[in-house]
Every structure is written in structure tokens, then in C-alpha cells.
Amino acid sequence: MNDKQPLGAFIEDGQRYRLTSPTELPNADAFLWNAAMMIQATCRGYATAQFMQPGPAKYAHGPTLAAKTFMQPEHPYFAHHAGRFFYVKDHHTNTLWSAPYEPTRMPLDEFRFEPGLNDLRWVLRKDDLEVTLVLSLADDHPVECWRVSVTNHSTHARQIGLTPYFPVGYASWMNQSGDYDTKLNAVIARCVTPYQKLEDYPKQKHFKDLTFFAADKKPQSWSARLQAFEGEGGLHNPDALQTGTLDNQAAIYECPACIMNFEATLKAGATEQWTFLFGPAEHETEIAERLAELLPEGKIEQPLEQQRQQLKDTLSNTCIDSPDTNLNAVLNHWLPRQLMYHGQSQRLTTDPQTRNYLQDAMGMAYLDANQTRTALTTALQQQQSSGQMPDGILLEGATELTYINRIPHTDHGIWVILCLQAYLNESGDAGLLNKMLPFADGSEASIAEHVDRSLDWLLADRNEQGLSYIQQGDWCDPMNMVGPNGIGVSGWLTQALAVALNQWAELCRQTGRQTQADAYTTAYNEQSTIINLHLWDGDWFIRGITDERRRFGTKDDDEGQIFLNTQAWALMAGVASSDRQPRLIASVQERLQTPHGPMLCAPAFTRMHEDIGRVTQKFPGTGENGSVYNHAALFWSAGLFAAGENERAWQVIRDLWAFDDDERFLRRGQLPIYVPNYFRGAWHQFPETAGRSSRLFNTGTVAWAYRLFVENLLGLTGTLNGVRVTPFLPKDWPVFSAKRTFRGAHIELTVKRDGSLTADTLRCNDEIVDGFELNDLQAGQTYRLDYRVSG
Numbered sequence: 001m002n003d004k005q006p007l008g009a010f011i012e013d014g015q016r017y018r019l020t021s022p023t024e025l026p027n028a029d030a031f032l033w034n035a036a037m038m039i040q041a042t043c044r045g046y047a048t049a050q051f052m053q054p055g056p057a058k059y060a061h062g063p064t065l066a067a068k069t070f071m072q073p074e075h076p077y078f079a080h081h082a083g084r085f086f087y088v089k090d091h092h093t094n095t096l097w098s099a100p101y102e103p104t105r106m107p108l109d110e111f112r113f114e115p116g117l118n119d120l121r122w123v124l125r126k127d128d129l130e131v132t133l134v135l136s137l138a139d140d141h142p143v144e145c146w147r148v149s150v151t152n153h154s155t156h157a158r159q160i161g162l163t164p165y166f167p168v169g170y171a172s173w174m175n176q177s178g179d180y181d182t183k184l185n186a187v188i189a190r191c192v193t194p195y196q197k198l199e200d201y202p203k204q205k206h207f208k209d210l211t212f213f214a215a216d217k218k219p220q221s222w223s224a225r226l227q228a229f230e231g232e233g234g235l236h237n238p239d240a241l242q243t244g245t246l247d248n249q250a251a252i253y254e255c256p257a258c259i260m261n262f263e264a265t266l267k268a269g270a271t272e273q274w275t276f277l278f279g280p281a282e283h284e285t286e287i288a289e290r291l292a293e294l295l296p297e298g299k300i301e302q303p304l305e306q307q308r309q310q311l312k313d314t315l316s317n318t319c320i321d322s323p324d325t326n327l328n329a330v331l332n333h334w335l336p337r338q339l340m341y342h343g344q345s346q347r348l349t350t351d352p353q354t355r356n357y358l359q360d361a362m363g364m365a366y367l368d369a370n371q372t373r374t375a376l377t378t379a380l381q382q383q384q385s386s387g388q389m390p391d392g393i394l395l396e397g398a399t400e401l402t403y404i405n406r407i408p409h410t411d412h413g414i415w416v417i418l419c420l421q422a423y424l425n426e427s428g429d430a431g432l433l434n435k436m437l438p439f440a441d442g443s444e445a446s447i448a449e450h451v452d453r454s455l456d457w458l459l460a461d462r463n464e465q466g467l468s469y470i471q472q473g474d475w476c477d478p479m480n481m482v483g484p485n486g487i488g489v490s491g492w493l494t495q496a497l498a499v500a501l502n503q504w505a506e507l508c509r510q511t512g513r514q515t516q517a518d519a520y521t522t523a524y525n526e527q528s529t530i531i532n533l534h535l536w537d538g539d540w541f542i543r544g545i546t547d548e549r550r551r552f553g554t555k556d557d558d559e560g561q562i563f564l565n566t567q568a569w570a571l572m573a574g575v576a577s578s579d580r581q582p583r584l585i586a587s588v589q590e591r592l593q594t595p596h597g598p599m600l601c602a603p604a605f606t607r608m609h610e611d612i613g614r615v616t617q618k619f620p621g622t623g624e625n626g627s628v629y630n631h632a633a634l635f636w637s638a639g640l641f642a643a644g645e646n647e648r649a650w651q652v653i654r655d656l657w658a659f660d661d662d663e664r665f666l667r668r669g670q671l672p673i674y675v676p677n678y679f680r681g682a683w684h685q686f687p688e689t690a691g692r693s694s695r696l697f698n699t700g701t702v703a704w705a706y707r708l709f710v711e712n713l714l715g716l717t718g719t720l721n722g723v724r725v726t727p728f729l730p731k732d733w734p735v736f737s738a739k740r741t742f743r744g745a746h747i748e749l750t751v752k753r754d755g756s757l758t759a760d761t762l763r764c765n766d767e768i769v770d771g772f773e774l775n776d777l778q779a780g781q782t783y784r785l786d787y788r789v790s791g
Contacts, residue, residue, distance in 0.1 A: 007662070008671060014329025016116040017673050019043055022101035022108075027077065028671050030115030031697060032135070033341050034307070037142035037279075038348055040697075041120055041135065043113035044101040046083040048075065051142035051208070051280055054397030056348045057193075058082075059142070059211040059280035061169030063226070063255055070349075070403060073623065073677065073694035079103060079235055082169055084278070086148060087241055088131060089161040096241060099124050099131045103165075103235035115673060117337055118307045128154035139303035142208070143279035143290050147300065152266035159265050163241060166258040166278055167226055168211045178224030178256025180248070184287055186214035187224050189256035208280035212287045213258030216275040216295050221246035226257040275300055314340060314367055318710060322736040326659035326672070331709055334673045339363045339702045343371055347698045351392040351401050354379060355475065356700060358415035363703025365422040366710050372423045377437060379416070380450045385439040387450075387457030389413045404477050410461060411474040411493050413454035417500040420451065421507065422707060425718035428743060430511050448508075452516060455504060458497050459523060466530035468493040470544060473613075475565065476624050481613035485547040488611075491535045492543065495569035498527040502573065510720055528575040536580065540587045541566040543601075546611040553601070560612070562591050563601045564632050571639030581643060588636070595664065596691040597628040597655040598636055599681040606685075621682025621690065628679040628691075630656060634704035641712045646728045653708060656701070667691040675701045714738050714749065715787075722775035725762055727751045729789045744779025750786050757790035 005020045019028055022044050031040040037051035050056045050071075060082040079102075086099045097106035100113065100122045110125035119136040130151040135144060152158045168178065168189040175192035189211040193204050223229050223246040231239025240246050246261050264272045277294055281287045294300050319332045343364035346352045352360075361375030382390050389412035392405030424430065433448040445453070462468050467489035472480040474490040482488040501524040508517035535541045543553030543563040553563045567584045570576045576584060592598045604626025605616035618625035633652055640649035657672040658664035670676060670693035677699035680692040711717040715727030716738075723742055727749065729735075735752045762769040763786040774783065 008665065010326060010329040014333055016114050017671055019113040019671060020111060022111050024666060025669050027669050027695060028113065029695060030120055030671065030673060032120065032137050033345050034137045035140045037137065038345060039144065041084065042077065045085050046077045046081045046102065048082065050348050052348060053208055054350050060167065061171050063170050065170050065173060071696060071698055073696040075695065082167055085165045086131065086133065087163040087165060088129065089241060090127060090129065091159040091161065093127065095127065096237065097126055099133055105236060117311055117333060118304055128152065129158065129160065136304045138294060139306055141290060143277055143294065145294060145300045146276040146278065148276065149271050149273045150264070150266065151271040152268060155268050157265060157267050162262045162264065164260055164276060166213050168256045168258060170255050176253060176256060178251035180222045180224065181284065184214060184284065184291060185218060186212045186287060187222055187258040187260065188212045189224065189258065206282055208282045210281045210283065212279065212281055214277045214287065214291055214295065215260060217262060219260035220263045221248055221261045223247050223249055223259045224251040224256045225249050226255045229257060229259055311337065317367060318740045320714065320736060320738045323733050330657055330672065335702060335706055336367055338674045338697060339367060339706050342702060346395060350395045350397050351405055353392050353405055354389055354412040355415050357393045358419040359700040359703045362419040362422040363706050365426045366706055369423055369427040372419065373432065376419060376423060380437050380447060382440050383450055383454065385441050385443050387413065387453030389416065389454060407473060407480065408471045409473045410469055410471050411496065413458050414496045414500050416451060416454050417504050421503050424507065424720065428718060428720050430720050433511060448513065451504060455500060455520065463489055465534050466526065467534060467545065468497055476615060478615035478618065478624055479613050481611055482544055482546050487547040487549065488545060490544045491541055491553065492565045492569055494527070494535065495531055495566060495573050495575065498524055498531060498573035498575055499569060501527060531570065531575045532577065535566065540584045541570050548611055550611060552612060559603050559605045560601050561603065562587060564588065564592055564598055564636055568632065568635040568639040571643045574642065585645065594628060594681065594683040594690060596679045597630065597633045597652060599626050599683065600624055600629040600632050601626050604682040604685060621680045621686050623678065627681040630675055630678060630701040631699055631704070634701050634708065637708055638704065641708065647731060650728065650730050653705060656705065664691060668693045670695055675699060675705060677701065714740065716740055716742065716747065718742065719773065722773060722777055724773050725785060725787060726772055727787050729753055743777060745777040746782040748782060748784045752788055754788040754790065757788055759790050761788045
């Protein structure tokens, strides 16, 4: 390996990342998506892909029939895991190796895994042969587009064999096969999605049960037989590649694979190129259509260029230039890219959980407020006239709620207000509140009244003390045994209701609904009293009270003594008194803080607690059981910002990425191009695994991280009439600048520290601005802001 290069670094102005070893971070990965699919591929070639029909499905599987489930954290890989592999055989030396790295695991002279914003690229070199792989996706179809080149860097001609091996795996016990179609020049694997109920047949009749692998050149030989290809040599040295030619045999009710062999003679300095397409289809006609669209020379570049332009247009909305170039790359490119994935794909489900749907939409307000408006109106039309929000939102093609959305939770109404606040901050579209929308059970009301009813339902769904019922979960889905009997309450939801009441009261006041503003302000004040009276435990707020009326999240507990969320939301709600606020912050620092961020709870549970639920059965330090759950960590950051603890809040955000700490980088095992839903916690109990990434990029963290970036770091918070400018300058930065397009106006912001000042100042186009607010911004105009930080 070339050890002169750093193990990992951003390249191409931060729009691509380079990893130079397949073994130091063996599970390092990246993902691509389009309107129809998503693929997550590792640096070594393993891949997991899903497409929508209308729900999520797979077209490449492992060799055993897998249970259908949602995306899992810390996904394990193994030799026969689905992947995209290319065997390279040097006939002169009889050497066999594979790109990107699996399955042969042969040492390479050079390895570069270079995921970009719109494609994944590998550059590999061995014995003067260079192989470049580039994966991109079709624009709106579930098709992988592969461009492969082999270059001879030696001084003499080389005869090589290239054998793409794309396993399809065990997709069906009912019907599976594979064969080569000469007209389409494609290996096509076939199956019938298994079913037993008669009523399932019409639902599956038009499924894409074919998986095709097509090439732009005719292969010398092919095979669809996985087991015969592998033989006794194993995937690291397949029998079929020892004989010099593939068997040209179909798979007949056996695990199929898409395998082709291409032979080429390369002169010194010459390059040979191939294009391959891989994906699902309903029938051969659909395959022919995809081939006609994408295989001819130059066609594969068209959707890629469209995707590049769309991403560029969206990401250019906001950018920062700070002393931290790695952070610039993340905030300008990778974080908003991950946010776009959430907003556009709905996490590849047709019934997103209401909480997730609205928080993803909240984040999208800062990239495309129109998408947030659509999401809000979609969600509110599925609200009951009582004000209760559903557990999931049915999107186009969905007919029923699935998975966690069948479990009753009580918090979904909270997220309506938080999402709406972000939308109004960005758009100033107060007129939306007057828009009439139907309820799911027939009547209709203005959006403002929809929100009123949501809060009224939450206020009614409390016990005699004013604490919010939890039923079978709140934000913490697996906290499912606290309140199934209708007695248990959630300390977090009680606080979150205070946050929502406070925000809505202010919005009502700003929009002329004074009666409602007064009522919800009174409710907020009462809620604050309730929280301090019933939830304070001496140094922090407790998590809740069970059906058996046992308080948990207290000093008396041996496990789960303190929970992060009830401290974070106490700060966000502004309910912690001046003497209690420093005590709860100190408790978090002492009991929850780790080098990787704050843990969700501690000590992590090590045994089942039947009055709390299945969260206590999760392995200590994973998921909601004491991990550094980044979504909750960003709640904590938001709470710290609200409390004026800006440096602490900023450090929580910085801990999401390990740029300049090799030990943390290696421990996490993940590239800093997306934020995972958690890093392993239980730092005191299992320090040897603390910090390991879940590598699961579906997370509400990104919406909160981007909102805090815009409104708290840049300090550009929209109002109904303009924008409030209150940036935060980290202590180790002397200056930063940013550009943002806001309601069509162009803001150019410079933030500097000035030791001669005793108070912060703001100038706009060289004129002093009193009150740090700009009103009546004009679209197309440029506003040059100079913000000076005192001290």
C-alpha cells in the first residue's frame, strides 16, 4: 500500500473523500440514492441496495433467505454477503486479484476509495495495472450504472481477463433461476417473491422480480451458477477462473449470480473500458428500455450530470468559510446532502413515522421550504379532529401502517409545532396558518386550528398532576412498558409539551391571535411549575413514572440513573431555574459526557426492567440503551445554545465528526461523510468498543445539526418580517464568513472578534443595525453584514 498518503482526507474542494486502505477501516462505506432506490457500499465492495415497489425491496441478497426488516445498525458483512466485485486475471503472471478488494483480499500497490457527492469511485493498482470503478445511479429508475476501466502502466503489452461477479443470492423458495439473454446481452436472474395468502397475489403481480446485469460489450463467456462458479476454491479463488473460461450455464432453481468474462490485450499505456448496468425489472421490455436509455456511449453521463446540477443548486444556498477546512466540507456539502436524502427519500418507506417525517421536513425548510410546506399539509390531513396525530404518515402507494407505527405513541403532535416554526422562520409564510385542511375523519379547519387541536389533545392527555401519558413509547420507541396500563408518564414529553406551548404562544402573538397566545402562555407557565414540582430529583430531571408509580431516571436507580433528554429539553423549554440549570449541566458532564459525545443514559441497562421495556434489553451502549445517540446529543446542543452555553453546545456538534483525531477516526470505523444515528456508548462499562459507529445514516440528527448550523452558528434566524443576526464565533476561530440566500435575498456575513469592543455590533452595507434584525429584505439584493464580537 502507498503509506505516503494520509489514511483519509477530503479532496476536490471537499466534494469527495479519499480513503487509502481497505483494511484500516474495513467497513467504511458511502451511499447514493435517487427517487427510486438507495445503495450503501463499503470500500471493500460489499453492498446493500433497496428500491421502492411501492415499499422497500431488494434485488441482490445473501445466500440465505433473510427476514424482511428495516435498516439495521452495525450491519455485519461476510464472505457471501451481497456485493459488486470484479476479478482481474493477469494471464502473463497467472495472478488473480479482485476489485475493489473482496473476495480475493490480495494486497494492492495502491488503493483509493473516493466517494463523491453523486458517485462512488475506486482507483486500484497492482503490478502496473490500474483499475478504476465508478458507480452512479440512473435518474429516476432503480439502476446501478458502472463504468470500469483497466489501464496498462507497464512498458509491455498485457493480456488480462475481467470477470464481474454480482451475486443475486437466495431471493425465493418458490422460484429462482438465472440465464443469459443474447438479445439483451444480459444475465437475468428470476424469482417469484414468496407469498401464501391469496390476497397477496394482486399486490405482488407486478413486482420487479427480475435482476439483470447488462454490458455494453459481448462477453467471451458467462455463468449464472453461483455454486459452480465458486467450486472448491471458494470466492477468493473460484474454480471457474482457474479453467480460463466460464461454463455458459443457466441456474436452474439454485442461487443465481450475474457473472461475465471479458478478455483484453492492452498495449503499453492503453486503457480498456466497459459499462455495466445492474438492477431490478418487471420484464424484459423494461430491461430493454433501461439499456436503450443508459448503455449507448455518453448516455450514462446524462443522469449523473443532472444529479450534479440539482445537488449544486441546492447546496449553494448556504456555505461557510471557516478556519476548519474539514468542517467547511461537511457543512457545505455532506451534511446538507444527507439532509436532502432524508427529505427526498423519506428513508425509503411509504409510511414514515410521524416524528421522523416531520423532523426530516423541519430540516428541509433550510434547503427547500416548499418541501416542508408539502410535508406539513400532508401530515395534518391525517390528523384526527380530536387533535391526535397518527403514529405514521401514509404516503402515495401505502395502505397500512407497518413496524413501529402500529405501536401507540403519544408525542407526535409535538413535532408539528417544531416543524412549522422552522418553515415560518425560513419562508415568512404566515398565510399558511389560514389554509383550510381536512381532518382524517371528515371535518376541516385552518392549519392554525389544526395546531391548536394538536396542543389541546396533548394537554388533555395528562394525568391529575399534569404529567403527559406515555402509553407504549414517546421519542424513545422501545420504552414500551412504562405506561401501557394508562398510568405511566413521560418526563420528556411533559417538557417537550412546554417547548411546543411556548413556541406556539409566541407565533399566535405574532400573527394576531392574542386570545390563543394568552391561553397557551398560561398553559406553558403551568407546565413549567409542574415540571419543577414533580420531575426534579436534586441534580437532574427524572425520565418518567411507571404504571406502578415508580419514578425512574433517579439517583436511587442502579441502572439508568440519568437520561440526557430530560436535561436537554428542560433547557430548551427554559424551565430550569437559575440554581438548577448549572446543576443539571454539571450532572451531564460528570455522568454522561464521553470523548465521543454525551450518552443517552447511564449507567446503561444490563438486564430487563419490565416496568420500562425492551430498551433495557438492548445491548449496553447500543441504540437507546446508553449509546451516544446523536439525535439526542443534538437536543442537548440545542438546549445548551438556548441556555447561553454556546461553547459547550458547539463542542457537541464538533464531536459528530473525527477529523483531526486518528484514534477516534479508527475507533469509529466510518468516514466523516455522514452522521450515523449513534456511536457506541456505555463508555465506563465497555470502554473497548465505545465510539464505534452504527454506520446507519437514517437519523433525525441531520435536521437538527443543519438547523443549529444555520440559526446558531451562522446566527441567521428568520422572523416573519426578516432575519435576526446573532452568530456564534467559537473561541478558537478568529473569524469566519458565510453566504446564504434567504427568501431570494443574498446575505454575505463576516464575523470577527474585536478586543476593543465591550458589546457586539452589526453593520449592514456599512451602516449600524440596531437590534440585530433586518426587516423587509428584497429578493435579488445583496446584504453585506459585518458582525463584530466583543472581547
